[in-house]
Amino acid sequence: MRIAIAGFQHETNTFAPKPTKYDDFVMTDSWPGMLHGDMVMSETRGMNLPITGAINSAEAFTDHHQDRGQDRCIDLIPLLWCSAEPGGYVSDDAFDRIASMICDGILASGQIDGIYLDLHGAMVTASHFDGEGELLRRIRAVIGDNIPIAVSLDLHANVTHEMVNYANLITIYRTYPHLDMAATGGRAMDGLLDILSDAEISHAFRQIPFLIPLPAQYTGADPCLSIYKHMSQISSDRGAFVEWAMGFSASDIPDCGPSVLAYAPSSERADAMVADICDRIMAAEADFDPMLIDPEPAVQIALNSSSDNPGAKPVVLADVQDNPGAGGSGDTAGLLKALYHAGAEGVVCGIISDPDFTQMAHQAGIGAHIKAGLGGKSGVADDTPFEAEFIIHALHDGIFTYTGEMYGGGIAEIGDSCLVSPVGAADIKIVVSTYRTQCLDQCFFTSFGIDLTATRIIALKSTVHFRADFESLASQIIHVAAPGLFECRLERLPYQHLRGGMRWGK
Ligand SMILES: [Zn+2]
Structure with a gap:
């Protein structure tokens, strides 16, 4: 046949x-x-x-x-x-x-x-x-x-x-x-x-x-x-x-x-x-409840959880509405800003896709400082770049080998990437890539030498796929409703073409 x-x-x-x-x-x-x-x-x-x-x-x-x-x-x-x-x-x-x-x-x-x-x-x-x-x-x-x-x-x-x-x-x-x-x-x-x-x-x-x-x-x-x-x-x-x-x-x-x-x-x-x-x-x-929480209260829950239980597993804040795997731009800065302004520590955040930023970082080199706006450049409603001075911890060629169950053994090609922190907030580490990709695998952090078990908050851009590789690491998972092109509060979407009789949102 x-x-x-x-x-x-x-x-x-x-x-x-x-x-x-x-x-x-x-x-x-x-x-x-x-x-x-x-x-x-x-x-x-x-x-x-x-x-x-x-x-x-x-x-x-x-x-x-x-x-x-x-x-x-x-x-x-x-x-x-x-x-x-x-x-x-x-x-x-x-x-x-x-x-x-x-x-x-x-x-x-x-x-x-x-x-x-x-x-x-x-x-x-x-x-x-x-x-x-x-x-x-x-x-x-x-x-x-x-x-x-x-x-x-x-x-x-x-x-x-x-x-x-x-x-x-x-x-x-x-x-x-x-x-x-x-x-x-x-x-x-x-x-x-x-x-x-x-x-x-x-x-x-x-x-x-x-x-x-x-x-x-x-x-x-x-x-x-x-x-x-x-x-x-x-x-x-x-x-x-x-x-x-x-x-x-x-x-x-x-x-x-x-x-x-x-x-x-x-x-x-x-x-x-x-x-x-x-x-x-x-x-x-x-x-079928998406259980969404706005960025500021979500960050507060995570901070309270880690201060009440020192040594506990990290809290995962899932930036569910900026998931590139659902058409998100992968560059919104709302959750990152909420973490920064709350003075959060022990944070890893990723992946923010920003080709201009990664190019600047690769030109400046490891240890250099750059003043730049990070993310927030795709015109997403209620989103602007996170303006700061950043220190560049590490550079990466953007070829990552997946280690989690979903894609294990496969390769992600996401272009020149880097690991940075805002100056004065060295305990917030941010993975930045050239191309957008869903943060569904630990490799995007561990390839930079980060020990995820030693973190307090993992902020990642994914809706559900991340659970396959991050759930066992987490004490708690919170769905954060930060700006993004993948609106999960369906009642806010300006649908025009759904068939008659369809129901959505609350
Ligand atoms: Zn799917």
């Missing part, structure tokens, strides 16, 4: 002003840059990526049959894989070029039996609310209706009827932090192989009429934990399973929001699984 595989991932924050362009899909960040042909296989091997899991599943299928002397095997035809850091809508140029490369690659592959796609599910383009639906429509126009397509999506997908109808099977991450990306790709490939073995499959799909703020989507605690546990209890490994996308609230589109999808041998079973999970989500509506 010949199966074409491709990936095209973007999570679009339609409230972020800067469009996402073709070059953003080409560059390397926390994930590889744009990969073509065989590079799709070689450069993703060993990573926690959906396409890696899909490739592993296909290879396991071939090995299984060859071990038994059967000549059933899968020939994978890798076409293209790319992703861009979450941000503003995807330009028509980027979308059309990449969609064409995938469609042309399929056409050039000759006879194929199936297609696997590694997509996010919250891509909005300049011309299409539903980027993935449009991509699938274009692929169907090339291959017709008879070749099965399996897709894996992010837990933050805003799943549409078009996606469900064009794809034969969709799987969705079940963890946030996303520890199961490769497993989700593997499940999609297994499902595709079952379809190719003539398994009967029906589906059911339903959208939920309210938005869930991302800080409340953490799957390590209720209400999400119990619902996912129940999902796994009513799903079998293969052939009958239910998936839940919690949605990405910063995509202002009619299909924004959570949805539930099930596949089973009979439509009755798929319907029953979807109804069961939807009932549980609906019943938990009031429990």
Whole structure:
């Protein structure tokens, strides 16, 4: 069997002003840059990526049959894989070029039996609310209706009827932090192989009429934990399973929001699984609380906690609204200012993305002082640079090796970076980078020689992913509502395109 595989991932924050362009899909960040042909296989091997899991599943299928002397095997035809850091809508140029490369690659592959796609599910383009639906429509126009397509999506997908109808099977991450990306790709490939073995499959799909703020989507605690546990209890490994996308609230589109999808041998079973999970989500509506606290009181809670319990584990202040992984600029200074003005000590803070600042620091050198505004340069409402004189403690080439579970072993390329402190507040250490990236891994601090267990406050720009690597270090985690392009108080967002009947915010 010949199966074409491709990936095209973007999570679009339609409230972020800067469009996402073709070059953003080409560059390397926390994930590889744009990969073509065989590079799709070689450069993703060993990573926690959906396409890696899909490739592993296909290879396991071939090995299984060859071990038994059967000549059933899968020939994978890798076409293209790319992703861009979450941000503003995807330009028509980027979308059309990449969609064409995938469609042309399929056409050039000759006879194929199936297609696997590694997509996010919250891509909005300049011309299409539903980027993935449009991509699938274009692929169907090339291959017709008879070749099965399996897709894996992010837990933050805003799943549409078009996606469900064009794809034969969709799987969705079940963890946030996303520890199961490769497993989700593997499940999609297994499902595709079952379809190719003539398994009967029906589906059911339903959208939920309210938005869930991302800080409340953490799957390590209720209400999400119990619902996912129940999902796994009513799903079998293969052939009958239910998936839940919690949605990405910063995509202002009619299909924004959570949805539930099930596949089973009979439509009755798929319907029953979807109804069961939807009932549980609906019943938990009031429990999806983002638990946000303004910067000054949040800092005060952290200071009181560390003075009441000397020697205790540090408090993590999560700057949840300036998460580059959700389209944040990664440069707002609100939380940093609150820490500085409160006279906090034992603080590490990161990652603030500021290319001008890092360039100045690299020119000045270690030990030098520079007077500069740090961050606050992206025009985010209520945000301005943090003006101070800084001492430069360390410089870094910006190539970090992840050590945490989510991306462990992978490389982040975030450009020239540095570690600085405001003069007179040497116990506030700030990691500054050239390119924006989510602070979800301890490596961004430990690579500078920082012992995180000896700190009192860790202030980081991430919404939930940081929990995978920082939760065990922390005595307490506080969600801080400082300025950012990823507004988590949903009632403040100027939505224009949500479908009728949607509820959001308090
Ligand atoms: Zn996600």
